[in-house]
Amino acid sequence: MQIAKVRGTVVSTHKTRSLTGTKLLLLQFMDAQGQPLPKYEVAGDLVGAGVNEWVLVSRGSAARIDDGMEHRPLDALVVGIIDTVTVENNRLYSKKDAERG
Amino acid sequence: MQIAKVRGTVVSTHKTRSLTGTKLLLLQFMDAQGQPLPKYEVAGDLVGAGVNEWVLVSRGSAARIDDGMEHRPLDALVVGIIDTVTVENNRLYSKKDAERG
Amino acid sequence: MQIAKVRGTVVSTHKTRSLTGTKLLLLQFMDAQGQPLPKYEVAGDLVGAGVNEWVLVSRGSAARIDDGMEHRPLDALVVGIIDTVTVENNRLYSKKDAERG
Amino acid sequence: MQIAKVRGTVVSTHKTRSLTGTKLLLLQFMDAQGQPLPKYEVAGDLVGAGVNEWVLVSRGSAARIDDGMEHRPLDALVVGIIDTVTVENNRLYSKKDAERG
Amino acid sequence: MQIAKVRGTVVSTHKTRSLTGTKLLLLQFMDAQGQPLPKYEVAGDLVGAGVNEWVLVSRGSAARIDDGMEHRPLDALVVGIIDTVTVENNRLYSKKDAERG
Numbered sequence: 001m002q003i004a005k006v007r008g009t010v011v012s013t014h015k016t017r018s019l020t021g022t023k024l025l026l027l028q029f030m031d032a033q034g035q036p037l038p039k040y041e042v043a044g045d046l047v048g049a050g051v052n053e054w055v056l057v058s059r060g061s062a063a064r065i066d067d068g069m070e071h072r073p074l075d076a077l078v079v080g081i082i083d084t085v086t087v088e089n090n091r092l093y094s095k096k097d098a099e100r101g
Numbered sequence: 102m103q104i105a106k107v108r109g110t111v112v113s114t115h116k117t118r119s120l121t122g123t124k125l126l127l128l129q130f131m132d133a134q135g136q137p138l139p140k141y142e143v144a145g146d147l148v149g150a151g152v153n154e155w156v157l158v159s160r161g162s163a164a165r166i167d168d169g170m171e172h173r174p175l176d177a178l179v180v181g182i183i184d185t186v187t188v189e190n191n192r193l194y195s196k197k198d199a200e201r202g
Numbered sequence: 203m204q205i206a207k208v209r210g211t212v213v214s215t216h217k218t219r220s221l222t223g224t225k226l227l228l229l230q231f232m233d234a235q236g237q238p239l240p241k242y243e244v245a246g247d248l249v250g251a252g253v254n255e256w257v258l259v260s261r262g263s264a265a266r267i268d269d270g271m272e273h274r275p276l277d278a279l280v281v282g283i284i285d286t287v288t289v290e291n292n293r294l295y296s297k298k299d300a301e302r303g
Numbered sequence: 304m305q306i307a308k309v310r311g312t313v314v315s316t317h318k319t320r321s322l323t324g325t326k327l328l329l330l331q332f333m334d335a336q337g338q339p340l341p342k343y344e345v346a347g348d349l350v351g352a353g354v355n356e357w358v359l360v361s362r363g364s365a366a367r368i369d370d371g372m373e374h375r376p377l378d379a380l381v382v383g384i385i386d387t388v389t390v391e392n393n394r395l396y397s398k399k400d401a402e403r404g
Numbered sequence: 405m406q407i408a409k410v411r412g413t414v415v416s417t418h419k420t421r422s423l424t425g426t427k428l429l430l431l432q433f434m435d436a437q438g439q440p441l442p443k444y445e446v447a448g449d450l451v452g453a454g455v456n457e458w459v460l461v462s463r464g465s466a467a468r469i470d471d472g473m474e475h476r477p478l479d480a481l482v483v484g485i486i487d488t489v490t491v492e493n494n495r496l497y498s499k500k501d502a503e504r505g
Contacts, residue, residue, distance in 0.1 A: 001327070001344070001345040001346070001377070001378060001379060002344070002345065003313070003345060007133065007188050007189060008186065008187045008188040008189055008190075008193070009186075009187050010104070010157065010183060010185070010186050010187075011183070011184045011185045011186075011187075012157055012181030012182060012183050012184055013182075013184055014148055014181065014182040014184075015148060015157070015180055015181030015182070016147050016148065016167050016180045016181065018166065018167055018168075019180055019181060024102075024157075026133065026186065026187075026188060028133060031341065031343070032310065032329065032331060032343040038132065040132070040133040041102070041103070042102040042103065042104060042157060043102070046319050047317055047318060047319065051189060051190075052189075056313065056315055056318070056327070056345060058376045058377065058378045059378050060161050060162070060363050060364065060378050061161065061162050061163075061363070061364050062364075062366070062367070062376045062377055062378040063163070063376065064163070064166070065321065065367070065374060065375065065376040066319050066321055066376055067321075071166060072166065073159045073163045073164065073166040073167055073178060073180045074102070074159065074163055075102060075159045075160050075161050075163040076102060077376060079318055079319045079322055079376045080315030080317065080318030080319065080322060081315060081317040081318070082313060082314070082315050083314045083315055083316055083317075084313070084314045085311065085312075085313050085314075085329065086311045086312050086313075086314075086329075087310050087311035087329060088310060088311060088354060088355075089311075089354075092311070108234065108289050108290060109287065109288040109289040109290055109291075109294070110287075110288050111205070111258065111284060111286070111287050111288075112284070112285045112286045112287075112288075113258055113282030113283060113284050113285055114285055115249055115282065115283040115285075116249060116258070116281055116282030116283070117248050117249065117268050117281045117282065119267065119268055119269075120281055120282060125203075125258070127234065127287065127288075127289060129234060139233065141233070141234040142203070142204070143203040143204065143205060143258060144203070152290060152291075153290075161262050161263070162262065162263050162264075164264070165264070165267070172267060173267065174260045174264045174265065174267040174268055174279060174281045175203070175260065175264055176203060176260045176261050176262050176264040177203060209436065209491050209492060210489065210490045210491040210492055210493075210496070211489075211490050212407070212460065212486060212488070212489050212490075213486070213487045213488045213489075213490075214460055214484030214485060214486050214487055215487055216451055216484065216485040216487075217451060217460070217483055217484030217485070218450050218451065218470050218483045218484065220469065220470055220471075221483055221484060226405070226460070228436065228489065228490075228491060230436060240435065242435070242436040243405070243406070244405040244406065244407060244460060245405070253492060253493075254492075262464050262465070263464065263465050263466075265466070266466070266469070273469060274469065275462045275466045275467065275469040275470055275481060275483045276405070276462065276466055277405060277462045277463050277464050277466040278405060304428070304445070304446040304447070304478070304479060304480060305445070305446065306414070306446060334442065334444070335411065335430065335432060335444040349420050350418055350419060350420065359414065359416055359419070359428070359446060361477045361478065361479045362479050363464050363465065363479050364464070364465050365465075365467070365468070365477045365478055365479040366477065368422065368468070368475060368476065368477040369420050369422055369477055370422075380477060382419055382420045382423055382477045383416030383418065383419030383420065383423060384416060384418040384419070385414060385415070385416050386415045386416055386417055386418075387414070387415045388412065388413075388414050388415075388430065389412045389413050389414075389415075389430075390411050390412040390430060391411060391412060391455060391456075392412075392455075395412070
């Protein structure tokens with residue numbers, strides 16, 4: 001999976017019927033130092049992630065493994081909201097700290 | 102999924118029988134600032150997208166999930182026409198504005 | 203799918219039995235302006251494409267969708283010979299013109 | 304598979320139920336000269352790898368082949384801890400030497 | 405598939421049980437001019453390829469199509485040893501010539 005930050009949303013009313021009811025988030029990828037990369041993905045959301053939260057995004061057929069997603073033409077899915085990223089015992093990211101300030 | 106702009110069409114009369122009846126669009130990828138990327142994809146179209154419209158393109162096995170696509174050798178599919186892309190409460194793209202302007 | 207030009211062939215006599223009888227083409231990828239990219243793929247061929255023809259190549263599991271390809275360890279397949287590529291009403295490529303000129 | 308070094312961990316309490324009980328490692332990719340690449344992956348772990356160990360990571364649907372992983376939305380999995388990498392009869396990496404030195 | 409040169413081997417004793425008995429080769433990718441690329445893959449081997457031989461490598465789910473590979477978490481497999489690569493009637497590579505010279 002990749003680490004990404006929720007940046008916004010994409011709305012499409014004229015789409016395949018199989019996508020109905022799927023919330024689509026615009027995600028910006030982050031590198032392993034916590035810096036934004038010039039790379040994004042539009043992903044379905046199963047966990048109710050909000051703007052600026054850091055999330056885990058699964059790509060490829062992994063996006064269609066969860067119940068109810070099998071028949072949606074998704075190639076990317078938000079599978080978790082990140083609490084902490086720890087690199088060699090240092091805290092790279094903490095959701096609590098990010099929310100405080 | 103990636104955000105792409107419809108640029109044109111690709112026609113192939115001598116192709117695998119399984120591709121018969123699939124309209125093939127030439128898509129140019131857009132970045133998350135709304136600028137064109139030097140990257141394209143030829144994708145099947147399920148939604149009747151037209152030139153200059155912004156669309157969502159699913160790649161990989163996601164392109165063969167929808168009814169009728171299971172047996173076509175597609176690795177990319179247009180799954181929706183984009184109405185709006187919103188980044189941190191700013192409107193990056195609006196189909197209505199694009200059509201007016 | 204990507205647009206590619208047939209450049210040559212790859213021959214392998216010592217291969218997995220499942221590849222027996224699969225013709226392997228060396229393809230060079232083209233960009234959306236019709237220029238060659240420094241990127242290639244060795245792909246199976248279902249349509250009898252010849253050197254210098256422009257073709258559509260499907261990658262990933264799409265290469266194993268067609269009848270007879272299901273059990274071959276291919277990750278790329280030529281699925282069509284391109285007649286025309288049209289970008290915003292301009293003809294970027296025409297097989298007829300290429301053959302004449 | 305790619306060669307990667309375990310750098311840390313990612314914790315997500317609010318995630319899809321199907322990910323429950325999957326330990327998530329932050330991996331940094333290594334090149335074939337043994338140097339770190341600016342590329343990472345968050346992967347599930349089946350082998351109990353620890354920080355600084357070199358591991359093999361499988362990506363895509365390969366991450367869901369092993370027993371118990373079929374229904375988890377993973378696109379990357381640590382499938383082995385590397386003992387040695389040998390390039391043309393030279394030892395590029397040895398776990399024993401790395402632990403001593 | 406991509407063209408790669410066998411550079412060495414990777415040994416992992418602590419791995420998923422499903423990988424037992426799979427020989428793992430370190431492959432360096434070659435470009436379409438026969439020059440090495442800064443890109444490698446660790447792949448399973450079905451054909452008994454040796455160091456310095458040029459091989460065809462299939463990636464993704466293609467690596468698990470052959471008999472006996474279905475339940476191994478591989479995302480890359482050597483599927484053939486290359487005899488010749490021919491580009492527009494010129495011989496780019498010949499295994500016989502490489503072995504002589």
